[in-house]
Amino acid sequence: MSSRGRPVATSPAQIEAAAFRLFAERGFEAVTMSEIAAEVGVGRRTLFRYFESKNDIPWGQFDQTLEHFRAILRELPQDRPVHEVVQQGVLAFNEFDPAAEPPHRERMRLILETPTLQAHSVLRYAEWRSVIAEYVAERLDLRPDDLLPRTAGGVALTLAISAYEAWLEDPAADLADLLTATMSALRSYLAD
Amino acid sequence: MSSRGRPVATSPAQIEAAAFRLFAERGFEAVTMSEIAAEVGVGRRTLFRYFESKNDIPWGQFDQTLEHFRAILRELPQDRPVHEVVQQGVLAFNEFDPAAEPPHRERMRLILETPTLQAHSVLRYAEWRSVIAEYVAERLDLRPDDLLPRTAGGVALTLAISAYEAWLEDPAADLADLLTATMSALRSYLAD
DNA sequence: TATCTTTGTGGCGCTCGGTGCCATTAGTGT
DNA sequence: ACACTAATGGCACCGAGCGCCACAAAGATA
Known part of the structure; x- marks a missing residue:
């Protein structure tokens, strides 16, 4: 319950929201993980800790x-x-x-x-x-x-x-x- | 009918055969396109002219x-x-x-x-x-x-x-x- | 306050699939 | 011999994904 260690910088829901925004603008294929990371304001590497793959993001x-x-x-x-x-x-x-x-x-x-x-x-x-x-x-x-x-x-x-x-x-x-x-x-x- | 230009170096069937040999040995994921190319005796780039993707090879x-x-x-x-x-x-x-x-x-x-x-x-x-x-x-x-x-x-x-x-x-x-x-x-x- | 522990972050470097570009090669036709 | 044609394959590049690890930011302890 008590939250030790560094606090999280984002959440699946936040990443999902940012990603959907970009997907709607430019389509799924045209959006890179780096761009999603930038939109969330988080490192690309971190995205892969919240979603196994880019394909998994739309599944929420x-x-x-x-x-x-x-x-x-x-x-x-x-x-x-x-x-x-x-x-x-x-x-x-x-x-x-x-x-x-x-x-x-x-x-x-x-x-x-x-x-x-x-x-x-x-x-x-x-x-x-x-x-x-x-x-x-x-x-x-x-x-x-x-x-x-x-x-x-x-x-x-x-x-x-x-x-x-x-x-x-x-x-x-x-x-x-x-x-x-x-x-x-x-x-x-x-x-x- | 007449074959002009450089002759082909391989065939879908030959690539398929070589690939299956390697897949059987080490499994699909563990075999790279470079290795298949080497097995066929052809450039990696050429494989992609015979098969759209690695995933398409098993479909023949x-x-x-x-x-x-x-x-x-x-x-x-x-x-x-x-x-x-x-x-x-x-x-x-x-x-x-x-x-x-x-x-x-x-x-x-x-x-x-x-x-x-x-x-x-x-x-x-x-x-x-x-x-x-x-x-x-x-x-x-x-x-x-x-x-x-x-x-x-x-x-x-x-x-x-x-x-x-x-x-x-x-x-x-x-x-x-x-x-x-x-x-x-x-x-x-x-x-x- | 200073230090230890815990836990998430994110940069770096790498592999692999896949693509565009283009010089090269190896044939056929004249 | 020379032009023409078509396949080859090297090269550089991109993006997904992953292992590694230094580092940051919190709570716990003294």
Whole structure:
């Protein structure tokens, strides 16, 4: 609790804010870590202590939300089929305060429209997928790395990304509606 | 037809072979482009004229196979539901001569087990997904970037990757069986 | 107040992927 | 022999990322 040693010079949130400012101006690729460091008023070397890589900056505190995701799935009524609970969980996980929508849109636009970040995202989403895989495995008495749970995780992710892409294309769209619509699309595709 | 100018010093296939030799010895990350160049007996600069990046080397001639994939979908009997034709297409696309299995396994192991390549793969697979999206769109009279075709492409990819992961885990497994099993897993997951 | 300990900072130097530039090389055609 | 053409590969440069380490700024102790 007592803060010994040299006090911190910045915070993840501050770096994130500065970086987003520059990304918005010139695009992700055109901004260097040195420039972000200068904008924050901190050494370049220090940035790498707050974020593992430049690619991780747009993701912000995503990791910390995974425990929340697990809790959501745990606390949802469990008397429904697995896939329904998962779908409800995904919906709940992607609910947010309307005031937070504009920055969230910017973040997701950056992540989904920058090739480097599209690629990197597969690594960031790995744990998200496995949250689902673990839940599905537990419900169906399987192992998380069995074919079905793993596939369920992958499909859930793909559906969510499709929904987000559509959401970014339409400024008026509602994300929850699109998540539902994507699942419907899959069902009608598989129905014949 | 007539070969004017300086003759080529190497070929994509030769570079690929040399690179795989080194990757097998020391792992993907530990091998530098300079070392691959030396192994081929060519300048480092030249490698970048044959492959856009180090990440692209394990993918070999994947791009050229996409036209083949399109042809497969086109030539399959079209009197079945879209999703069935897509599934048949994916099966046909992943058929190969038994003799070619060991190198194919090595290639896929590299791609699916190296984090950098896992990430990069999302970019390489984009066109593969859109082959499916375009086919589905055409069959259902939609646009390729509509929700359903895009989701179909994404789901097909996720299923294929799940199948490949399982295939890599079991040396005796048959890929076609696993592709079928993955689709069954999805159906039973969504059934309830 | 002076010193010790703790902890974050940030400069330096390096590696590696990737790119633009351009002189050179090794062929073919006249 | 000479022009033409196209691939090669060296060189210099940039940016991400990392190991190392001296240093700064706080609290604790005496």
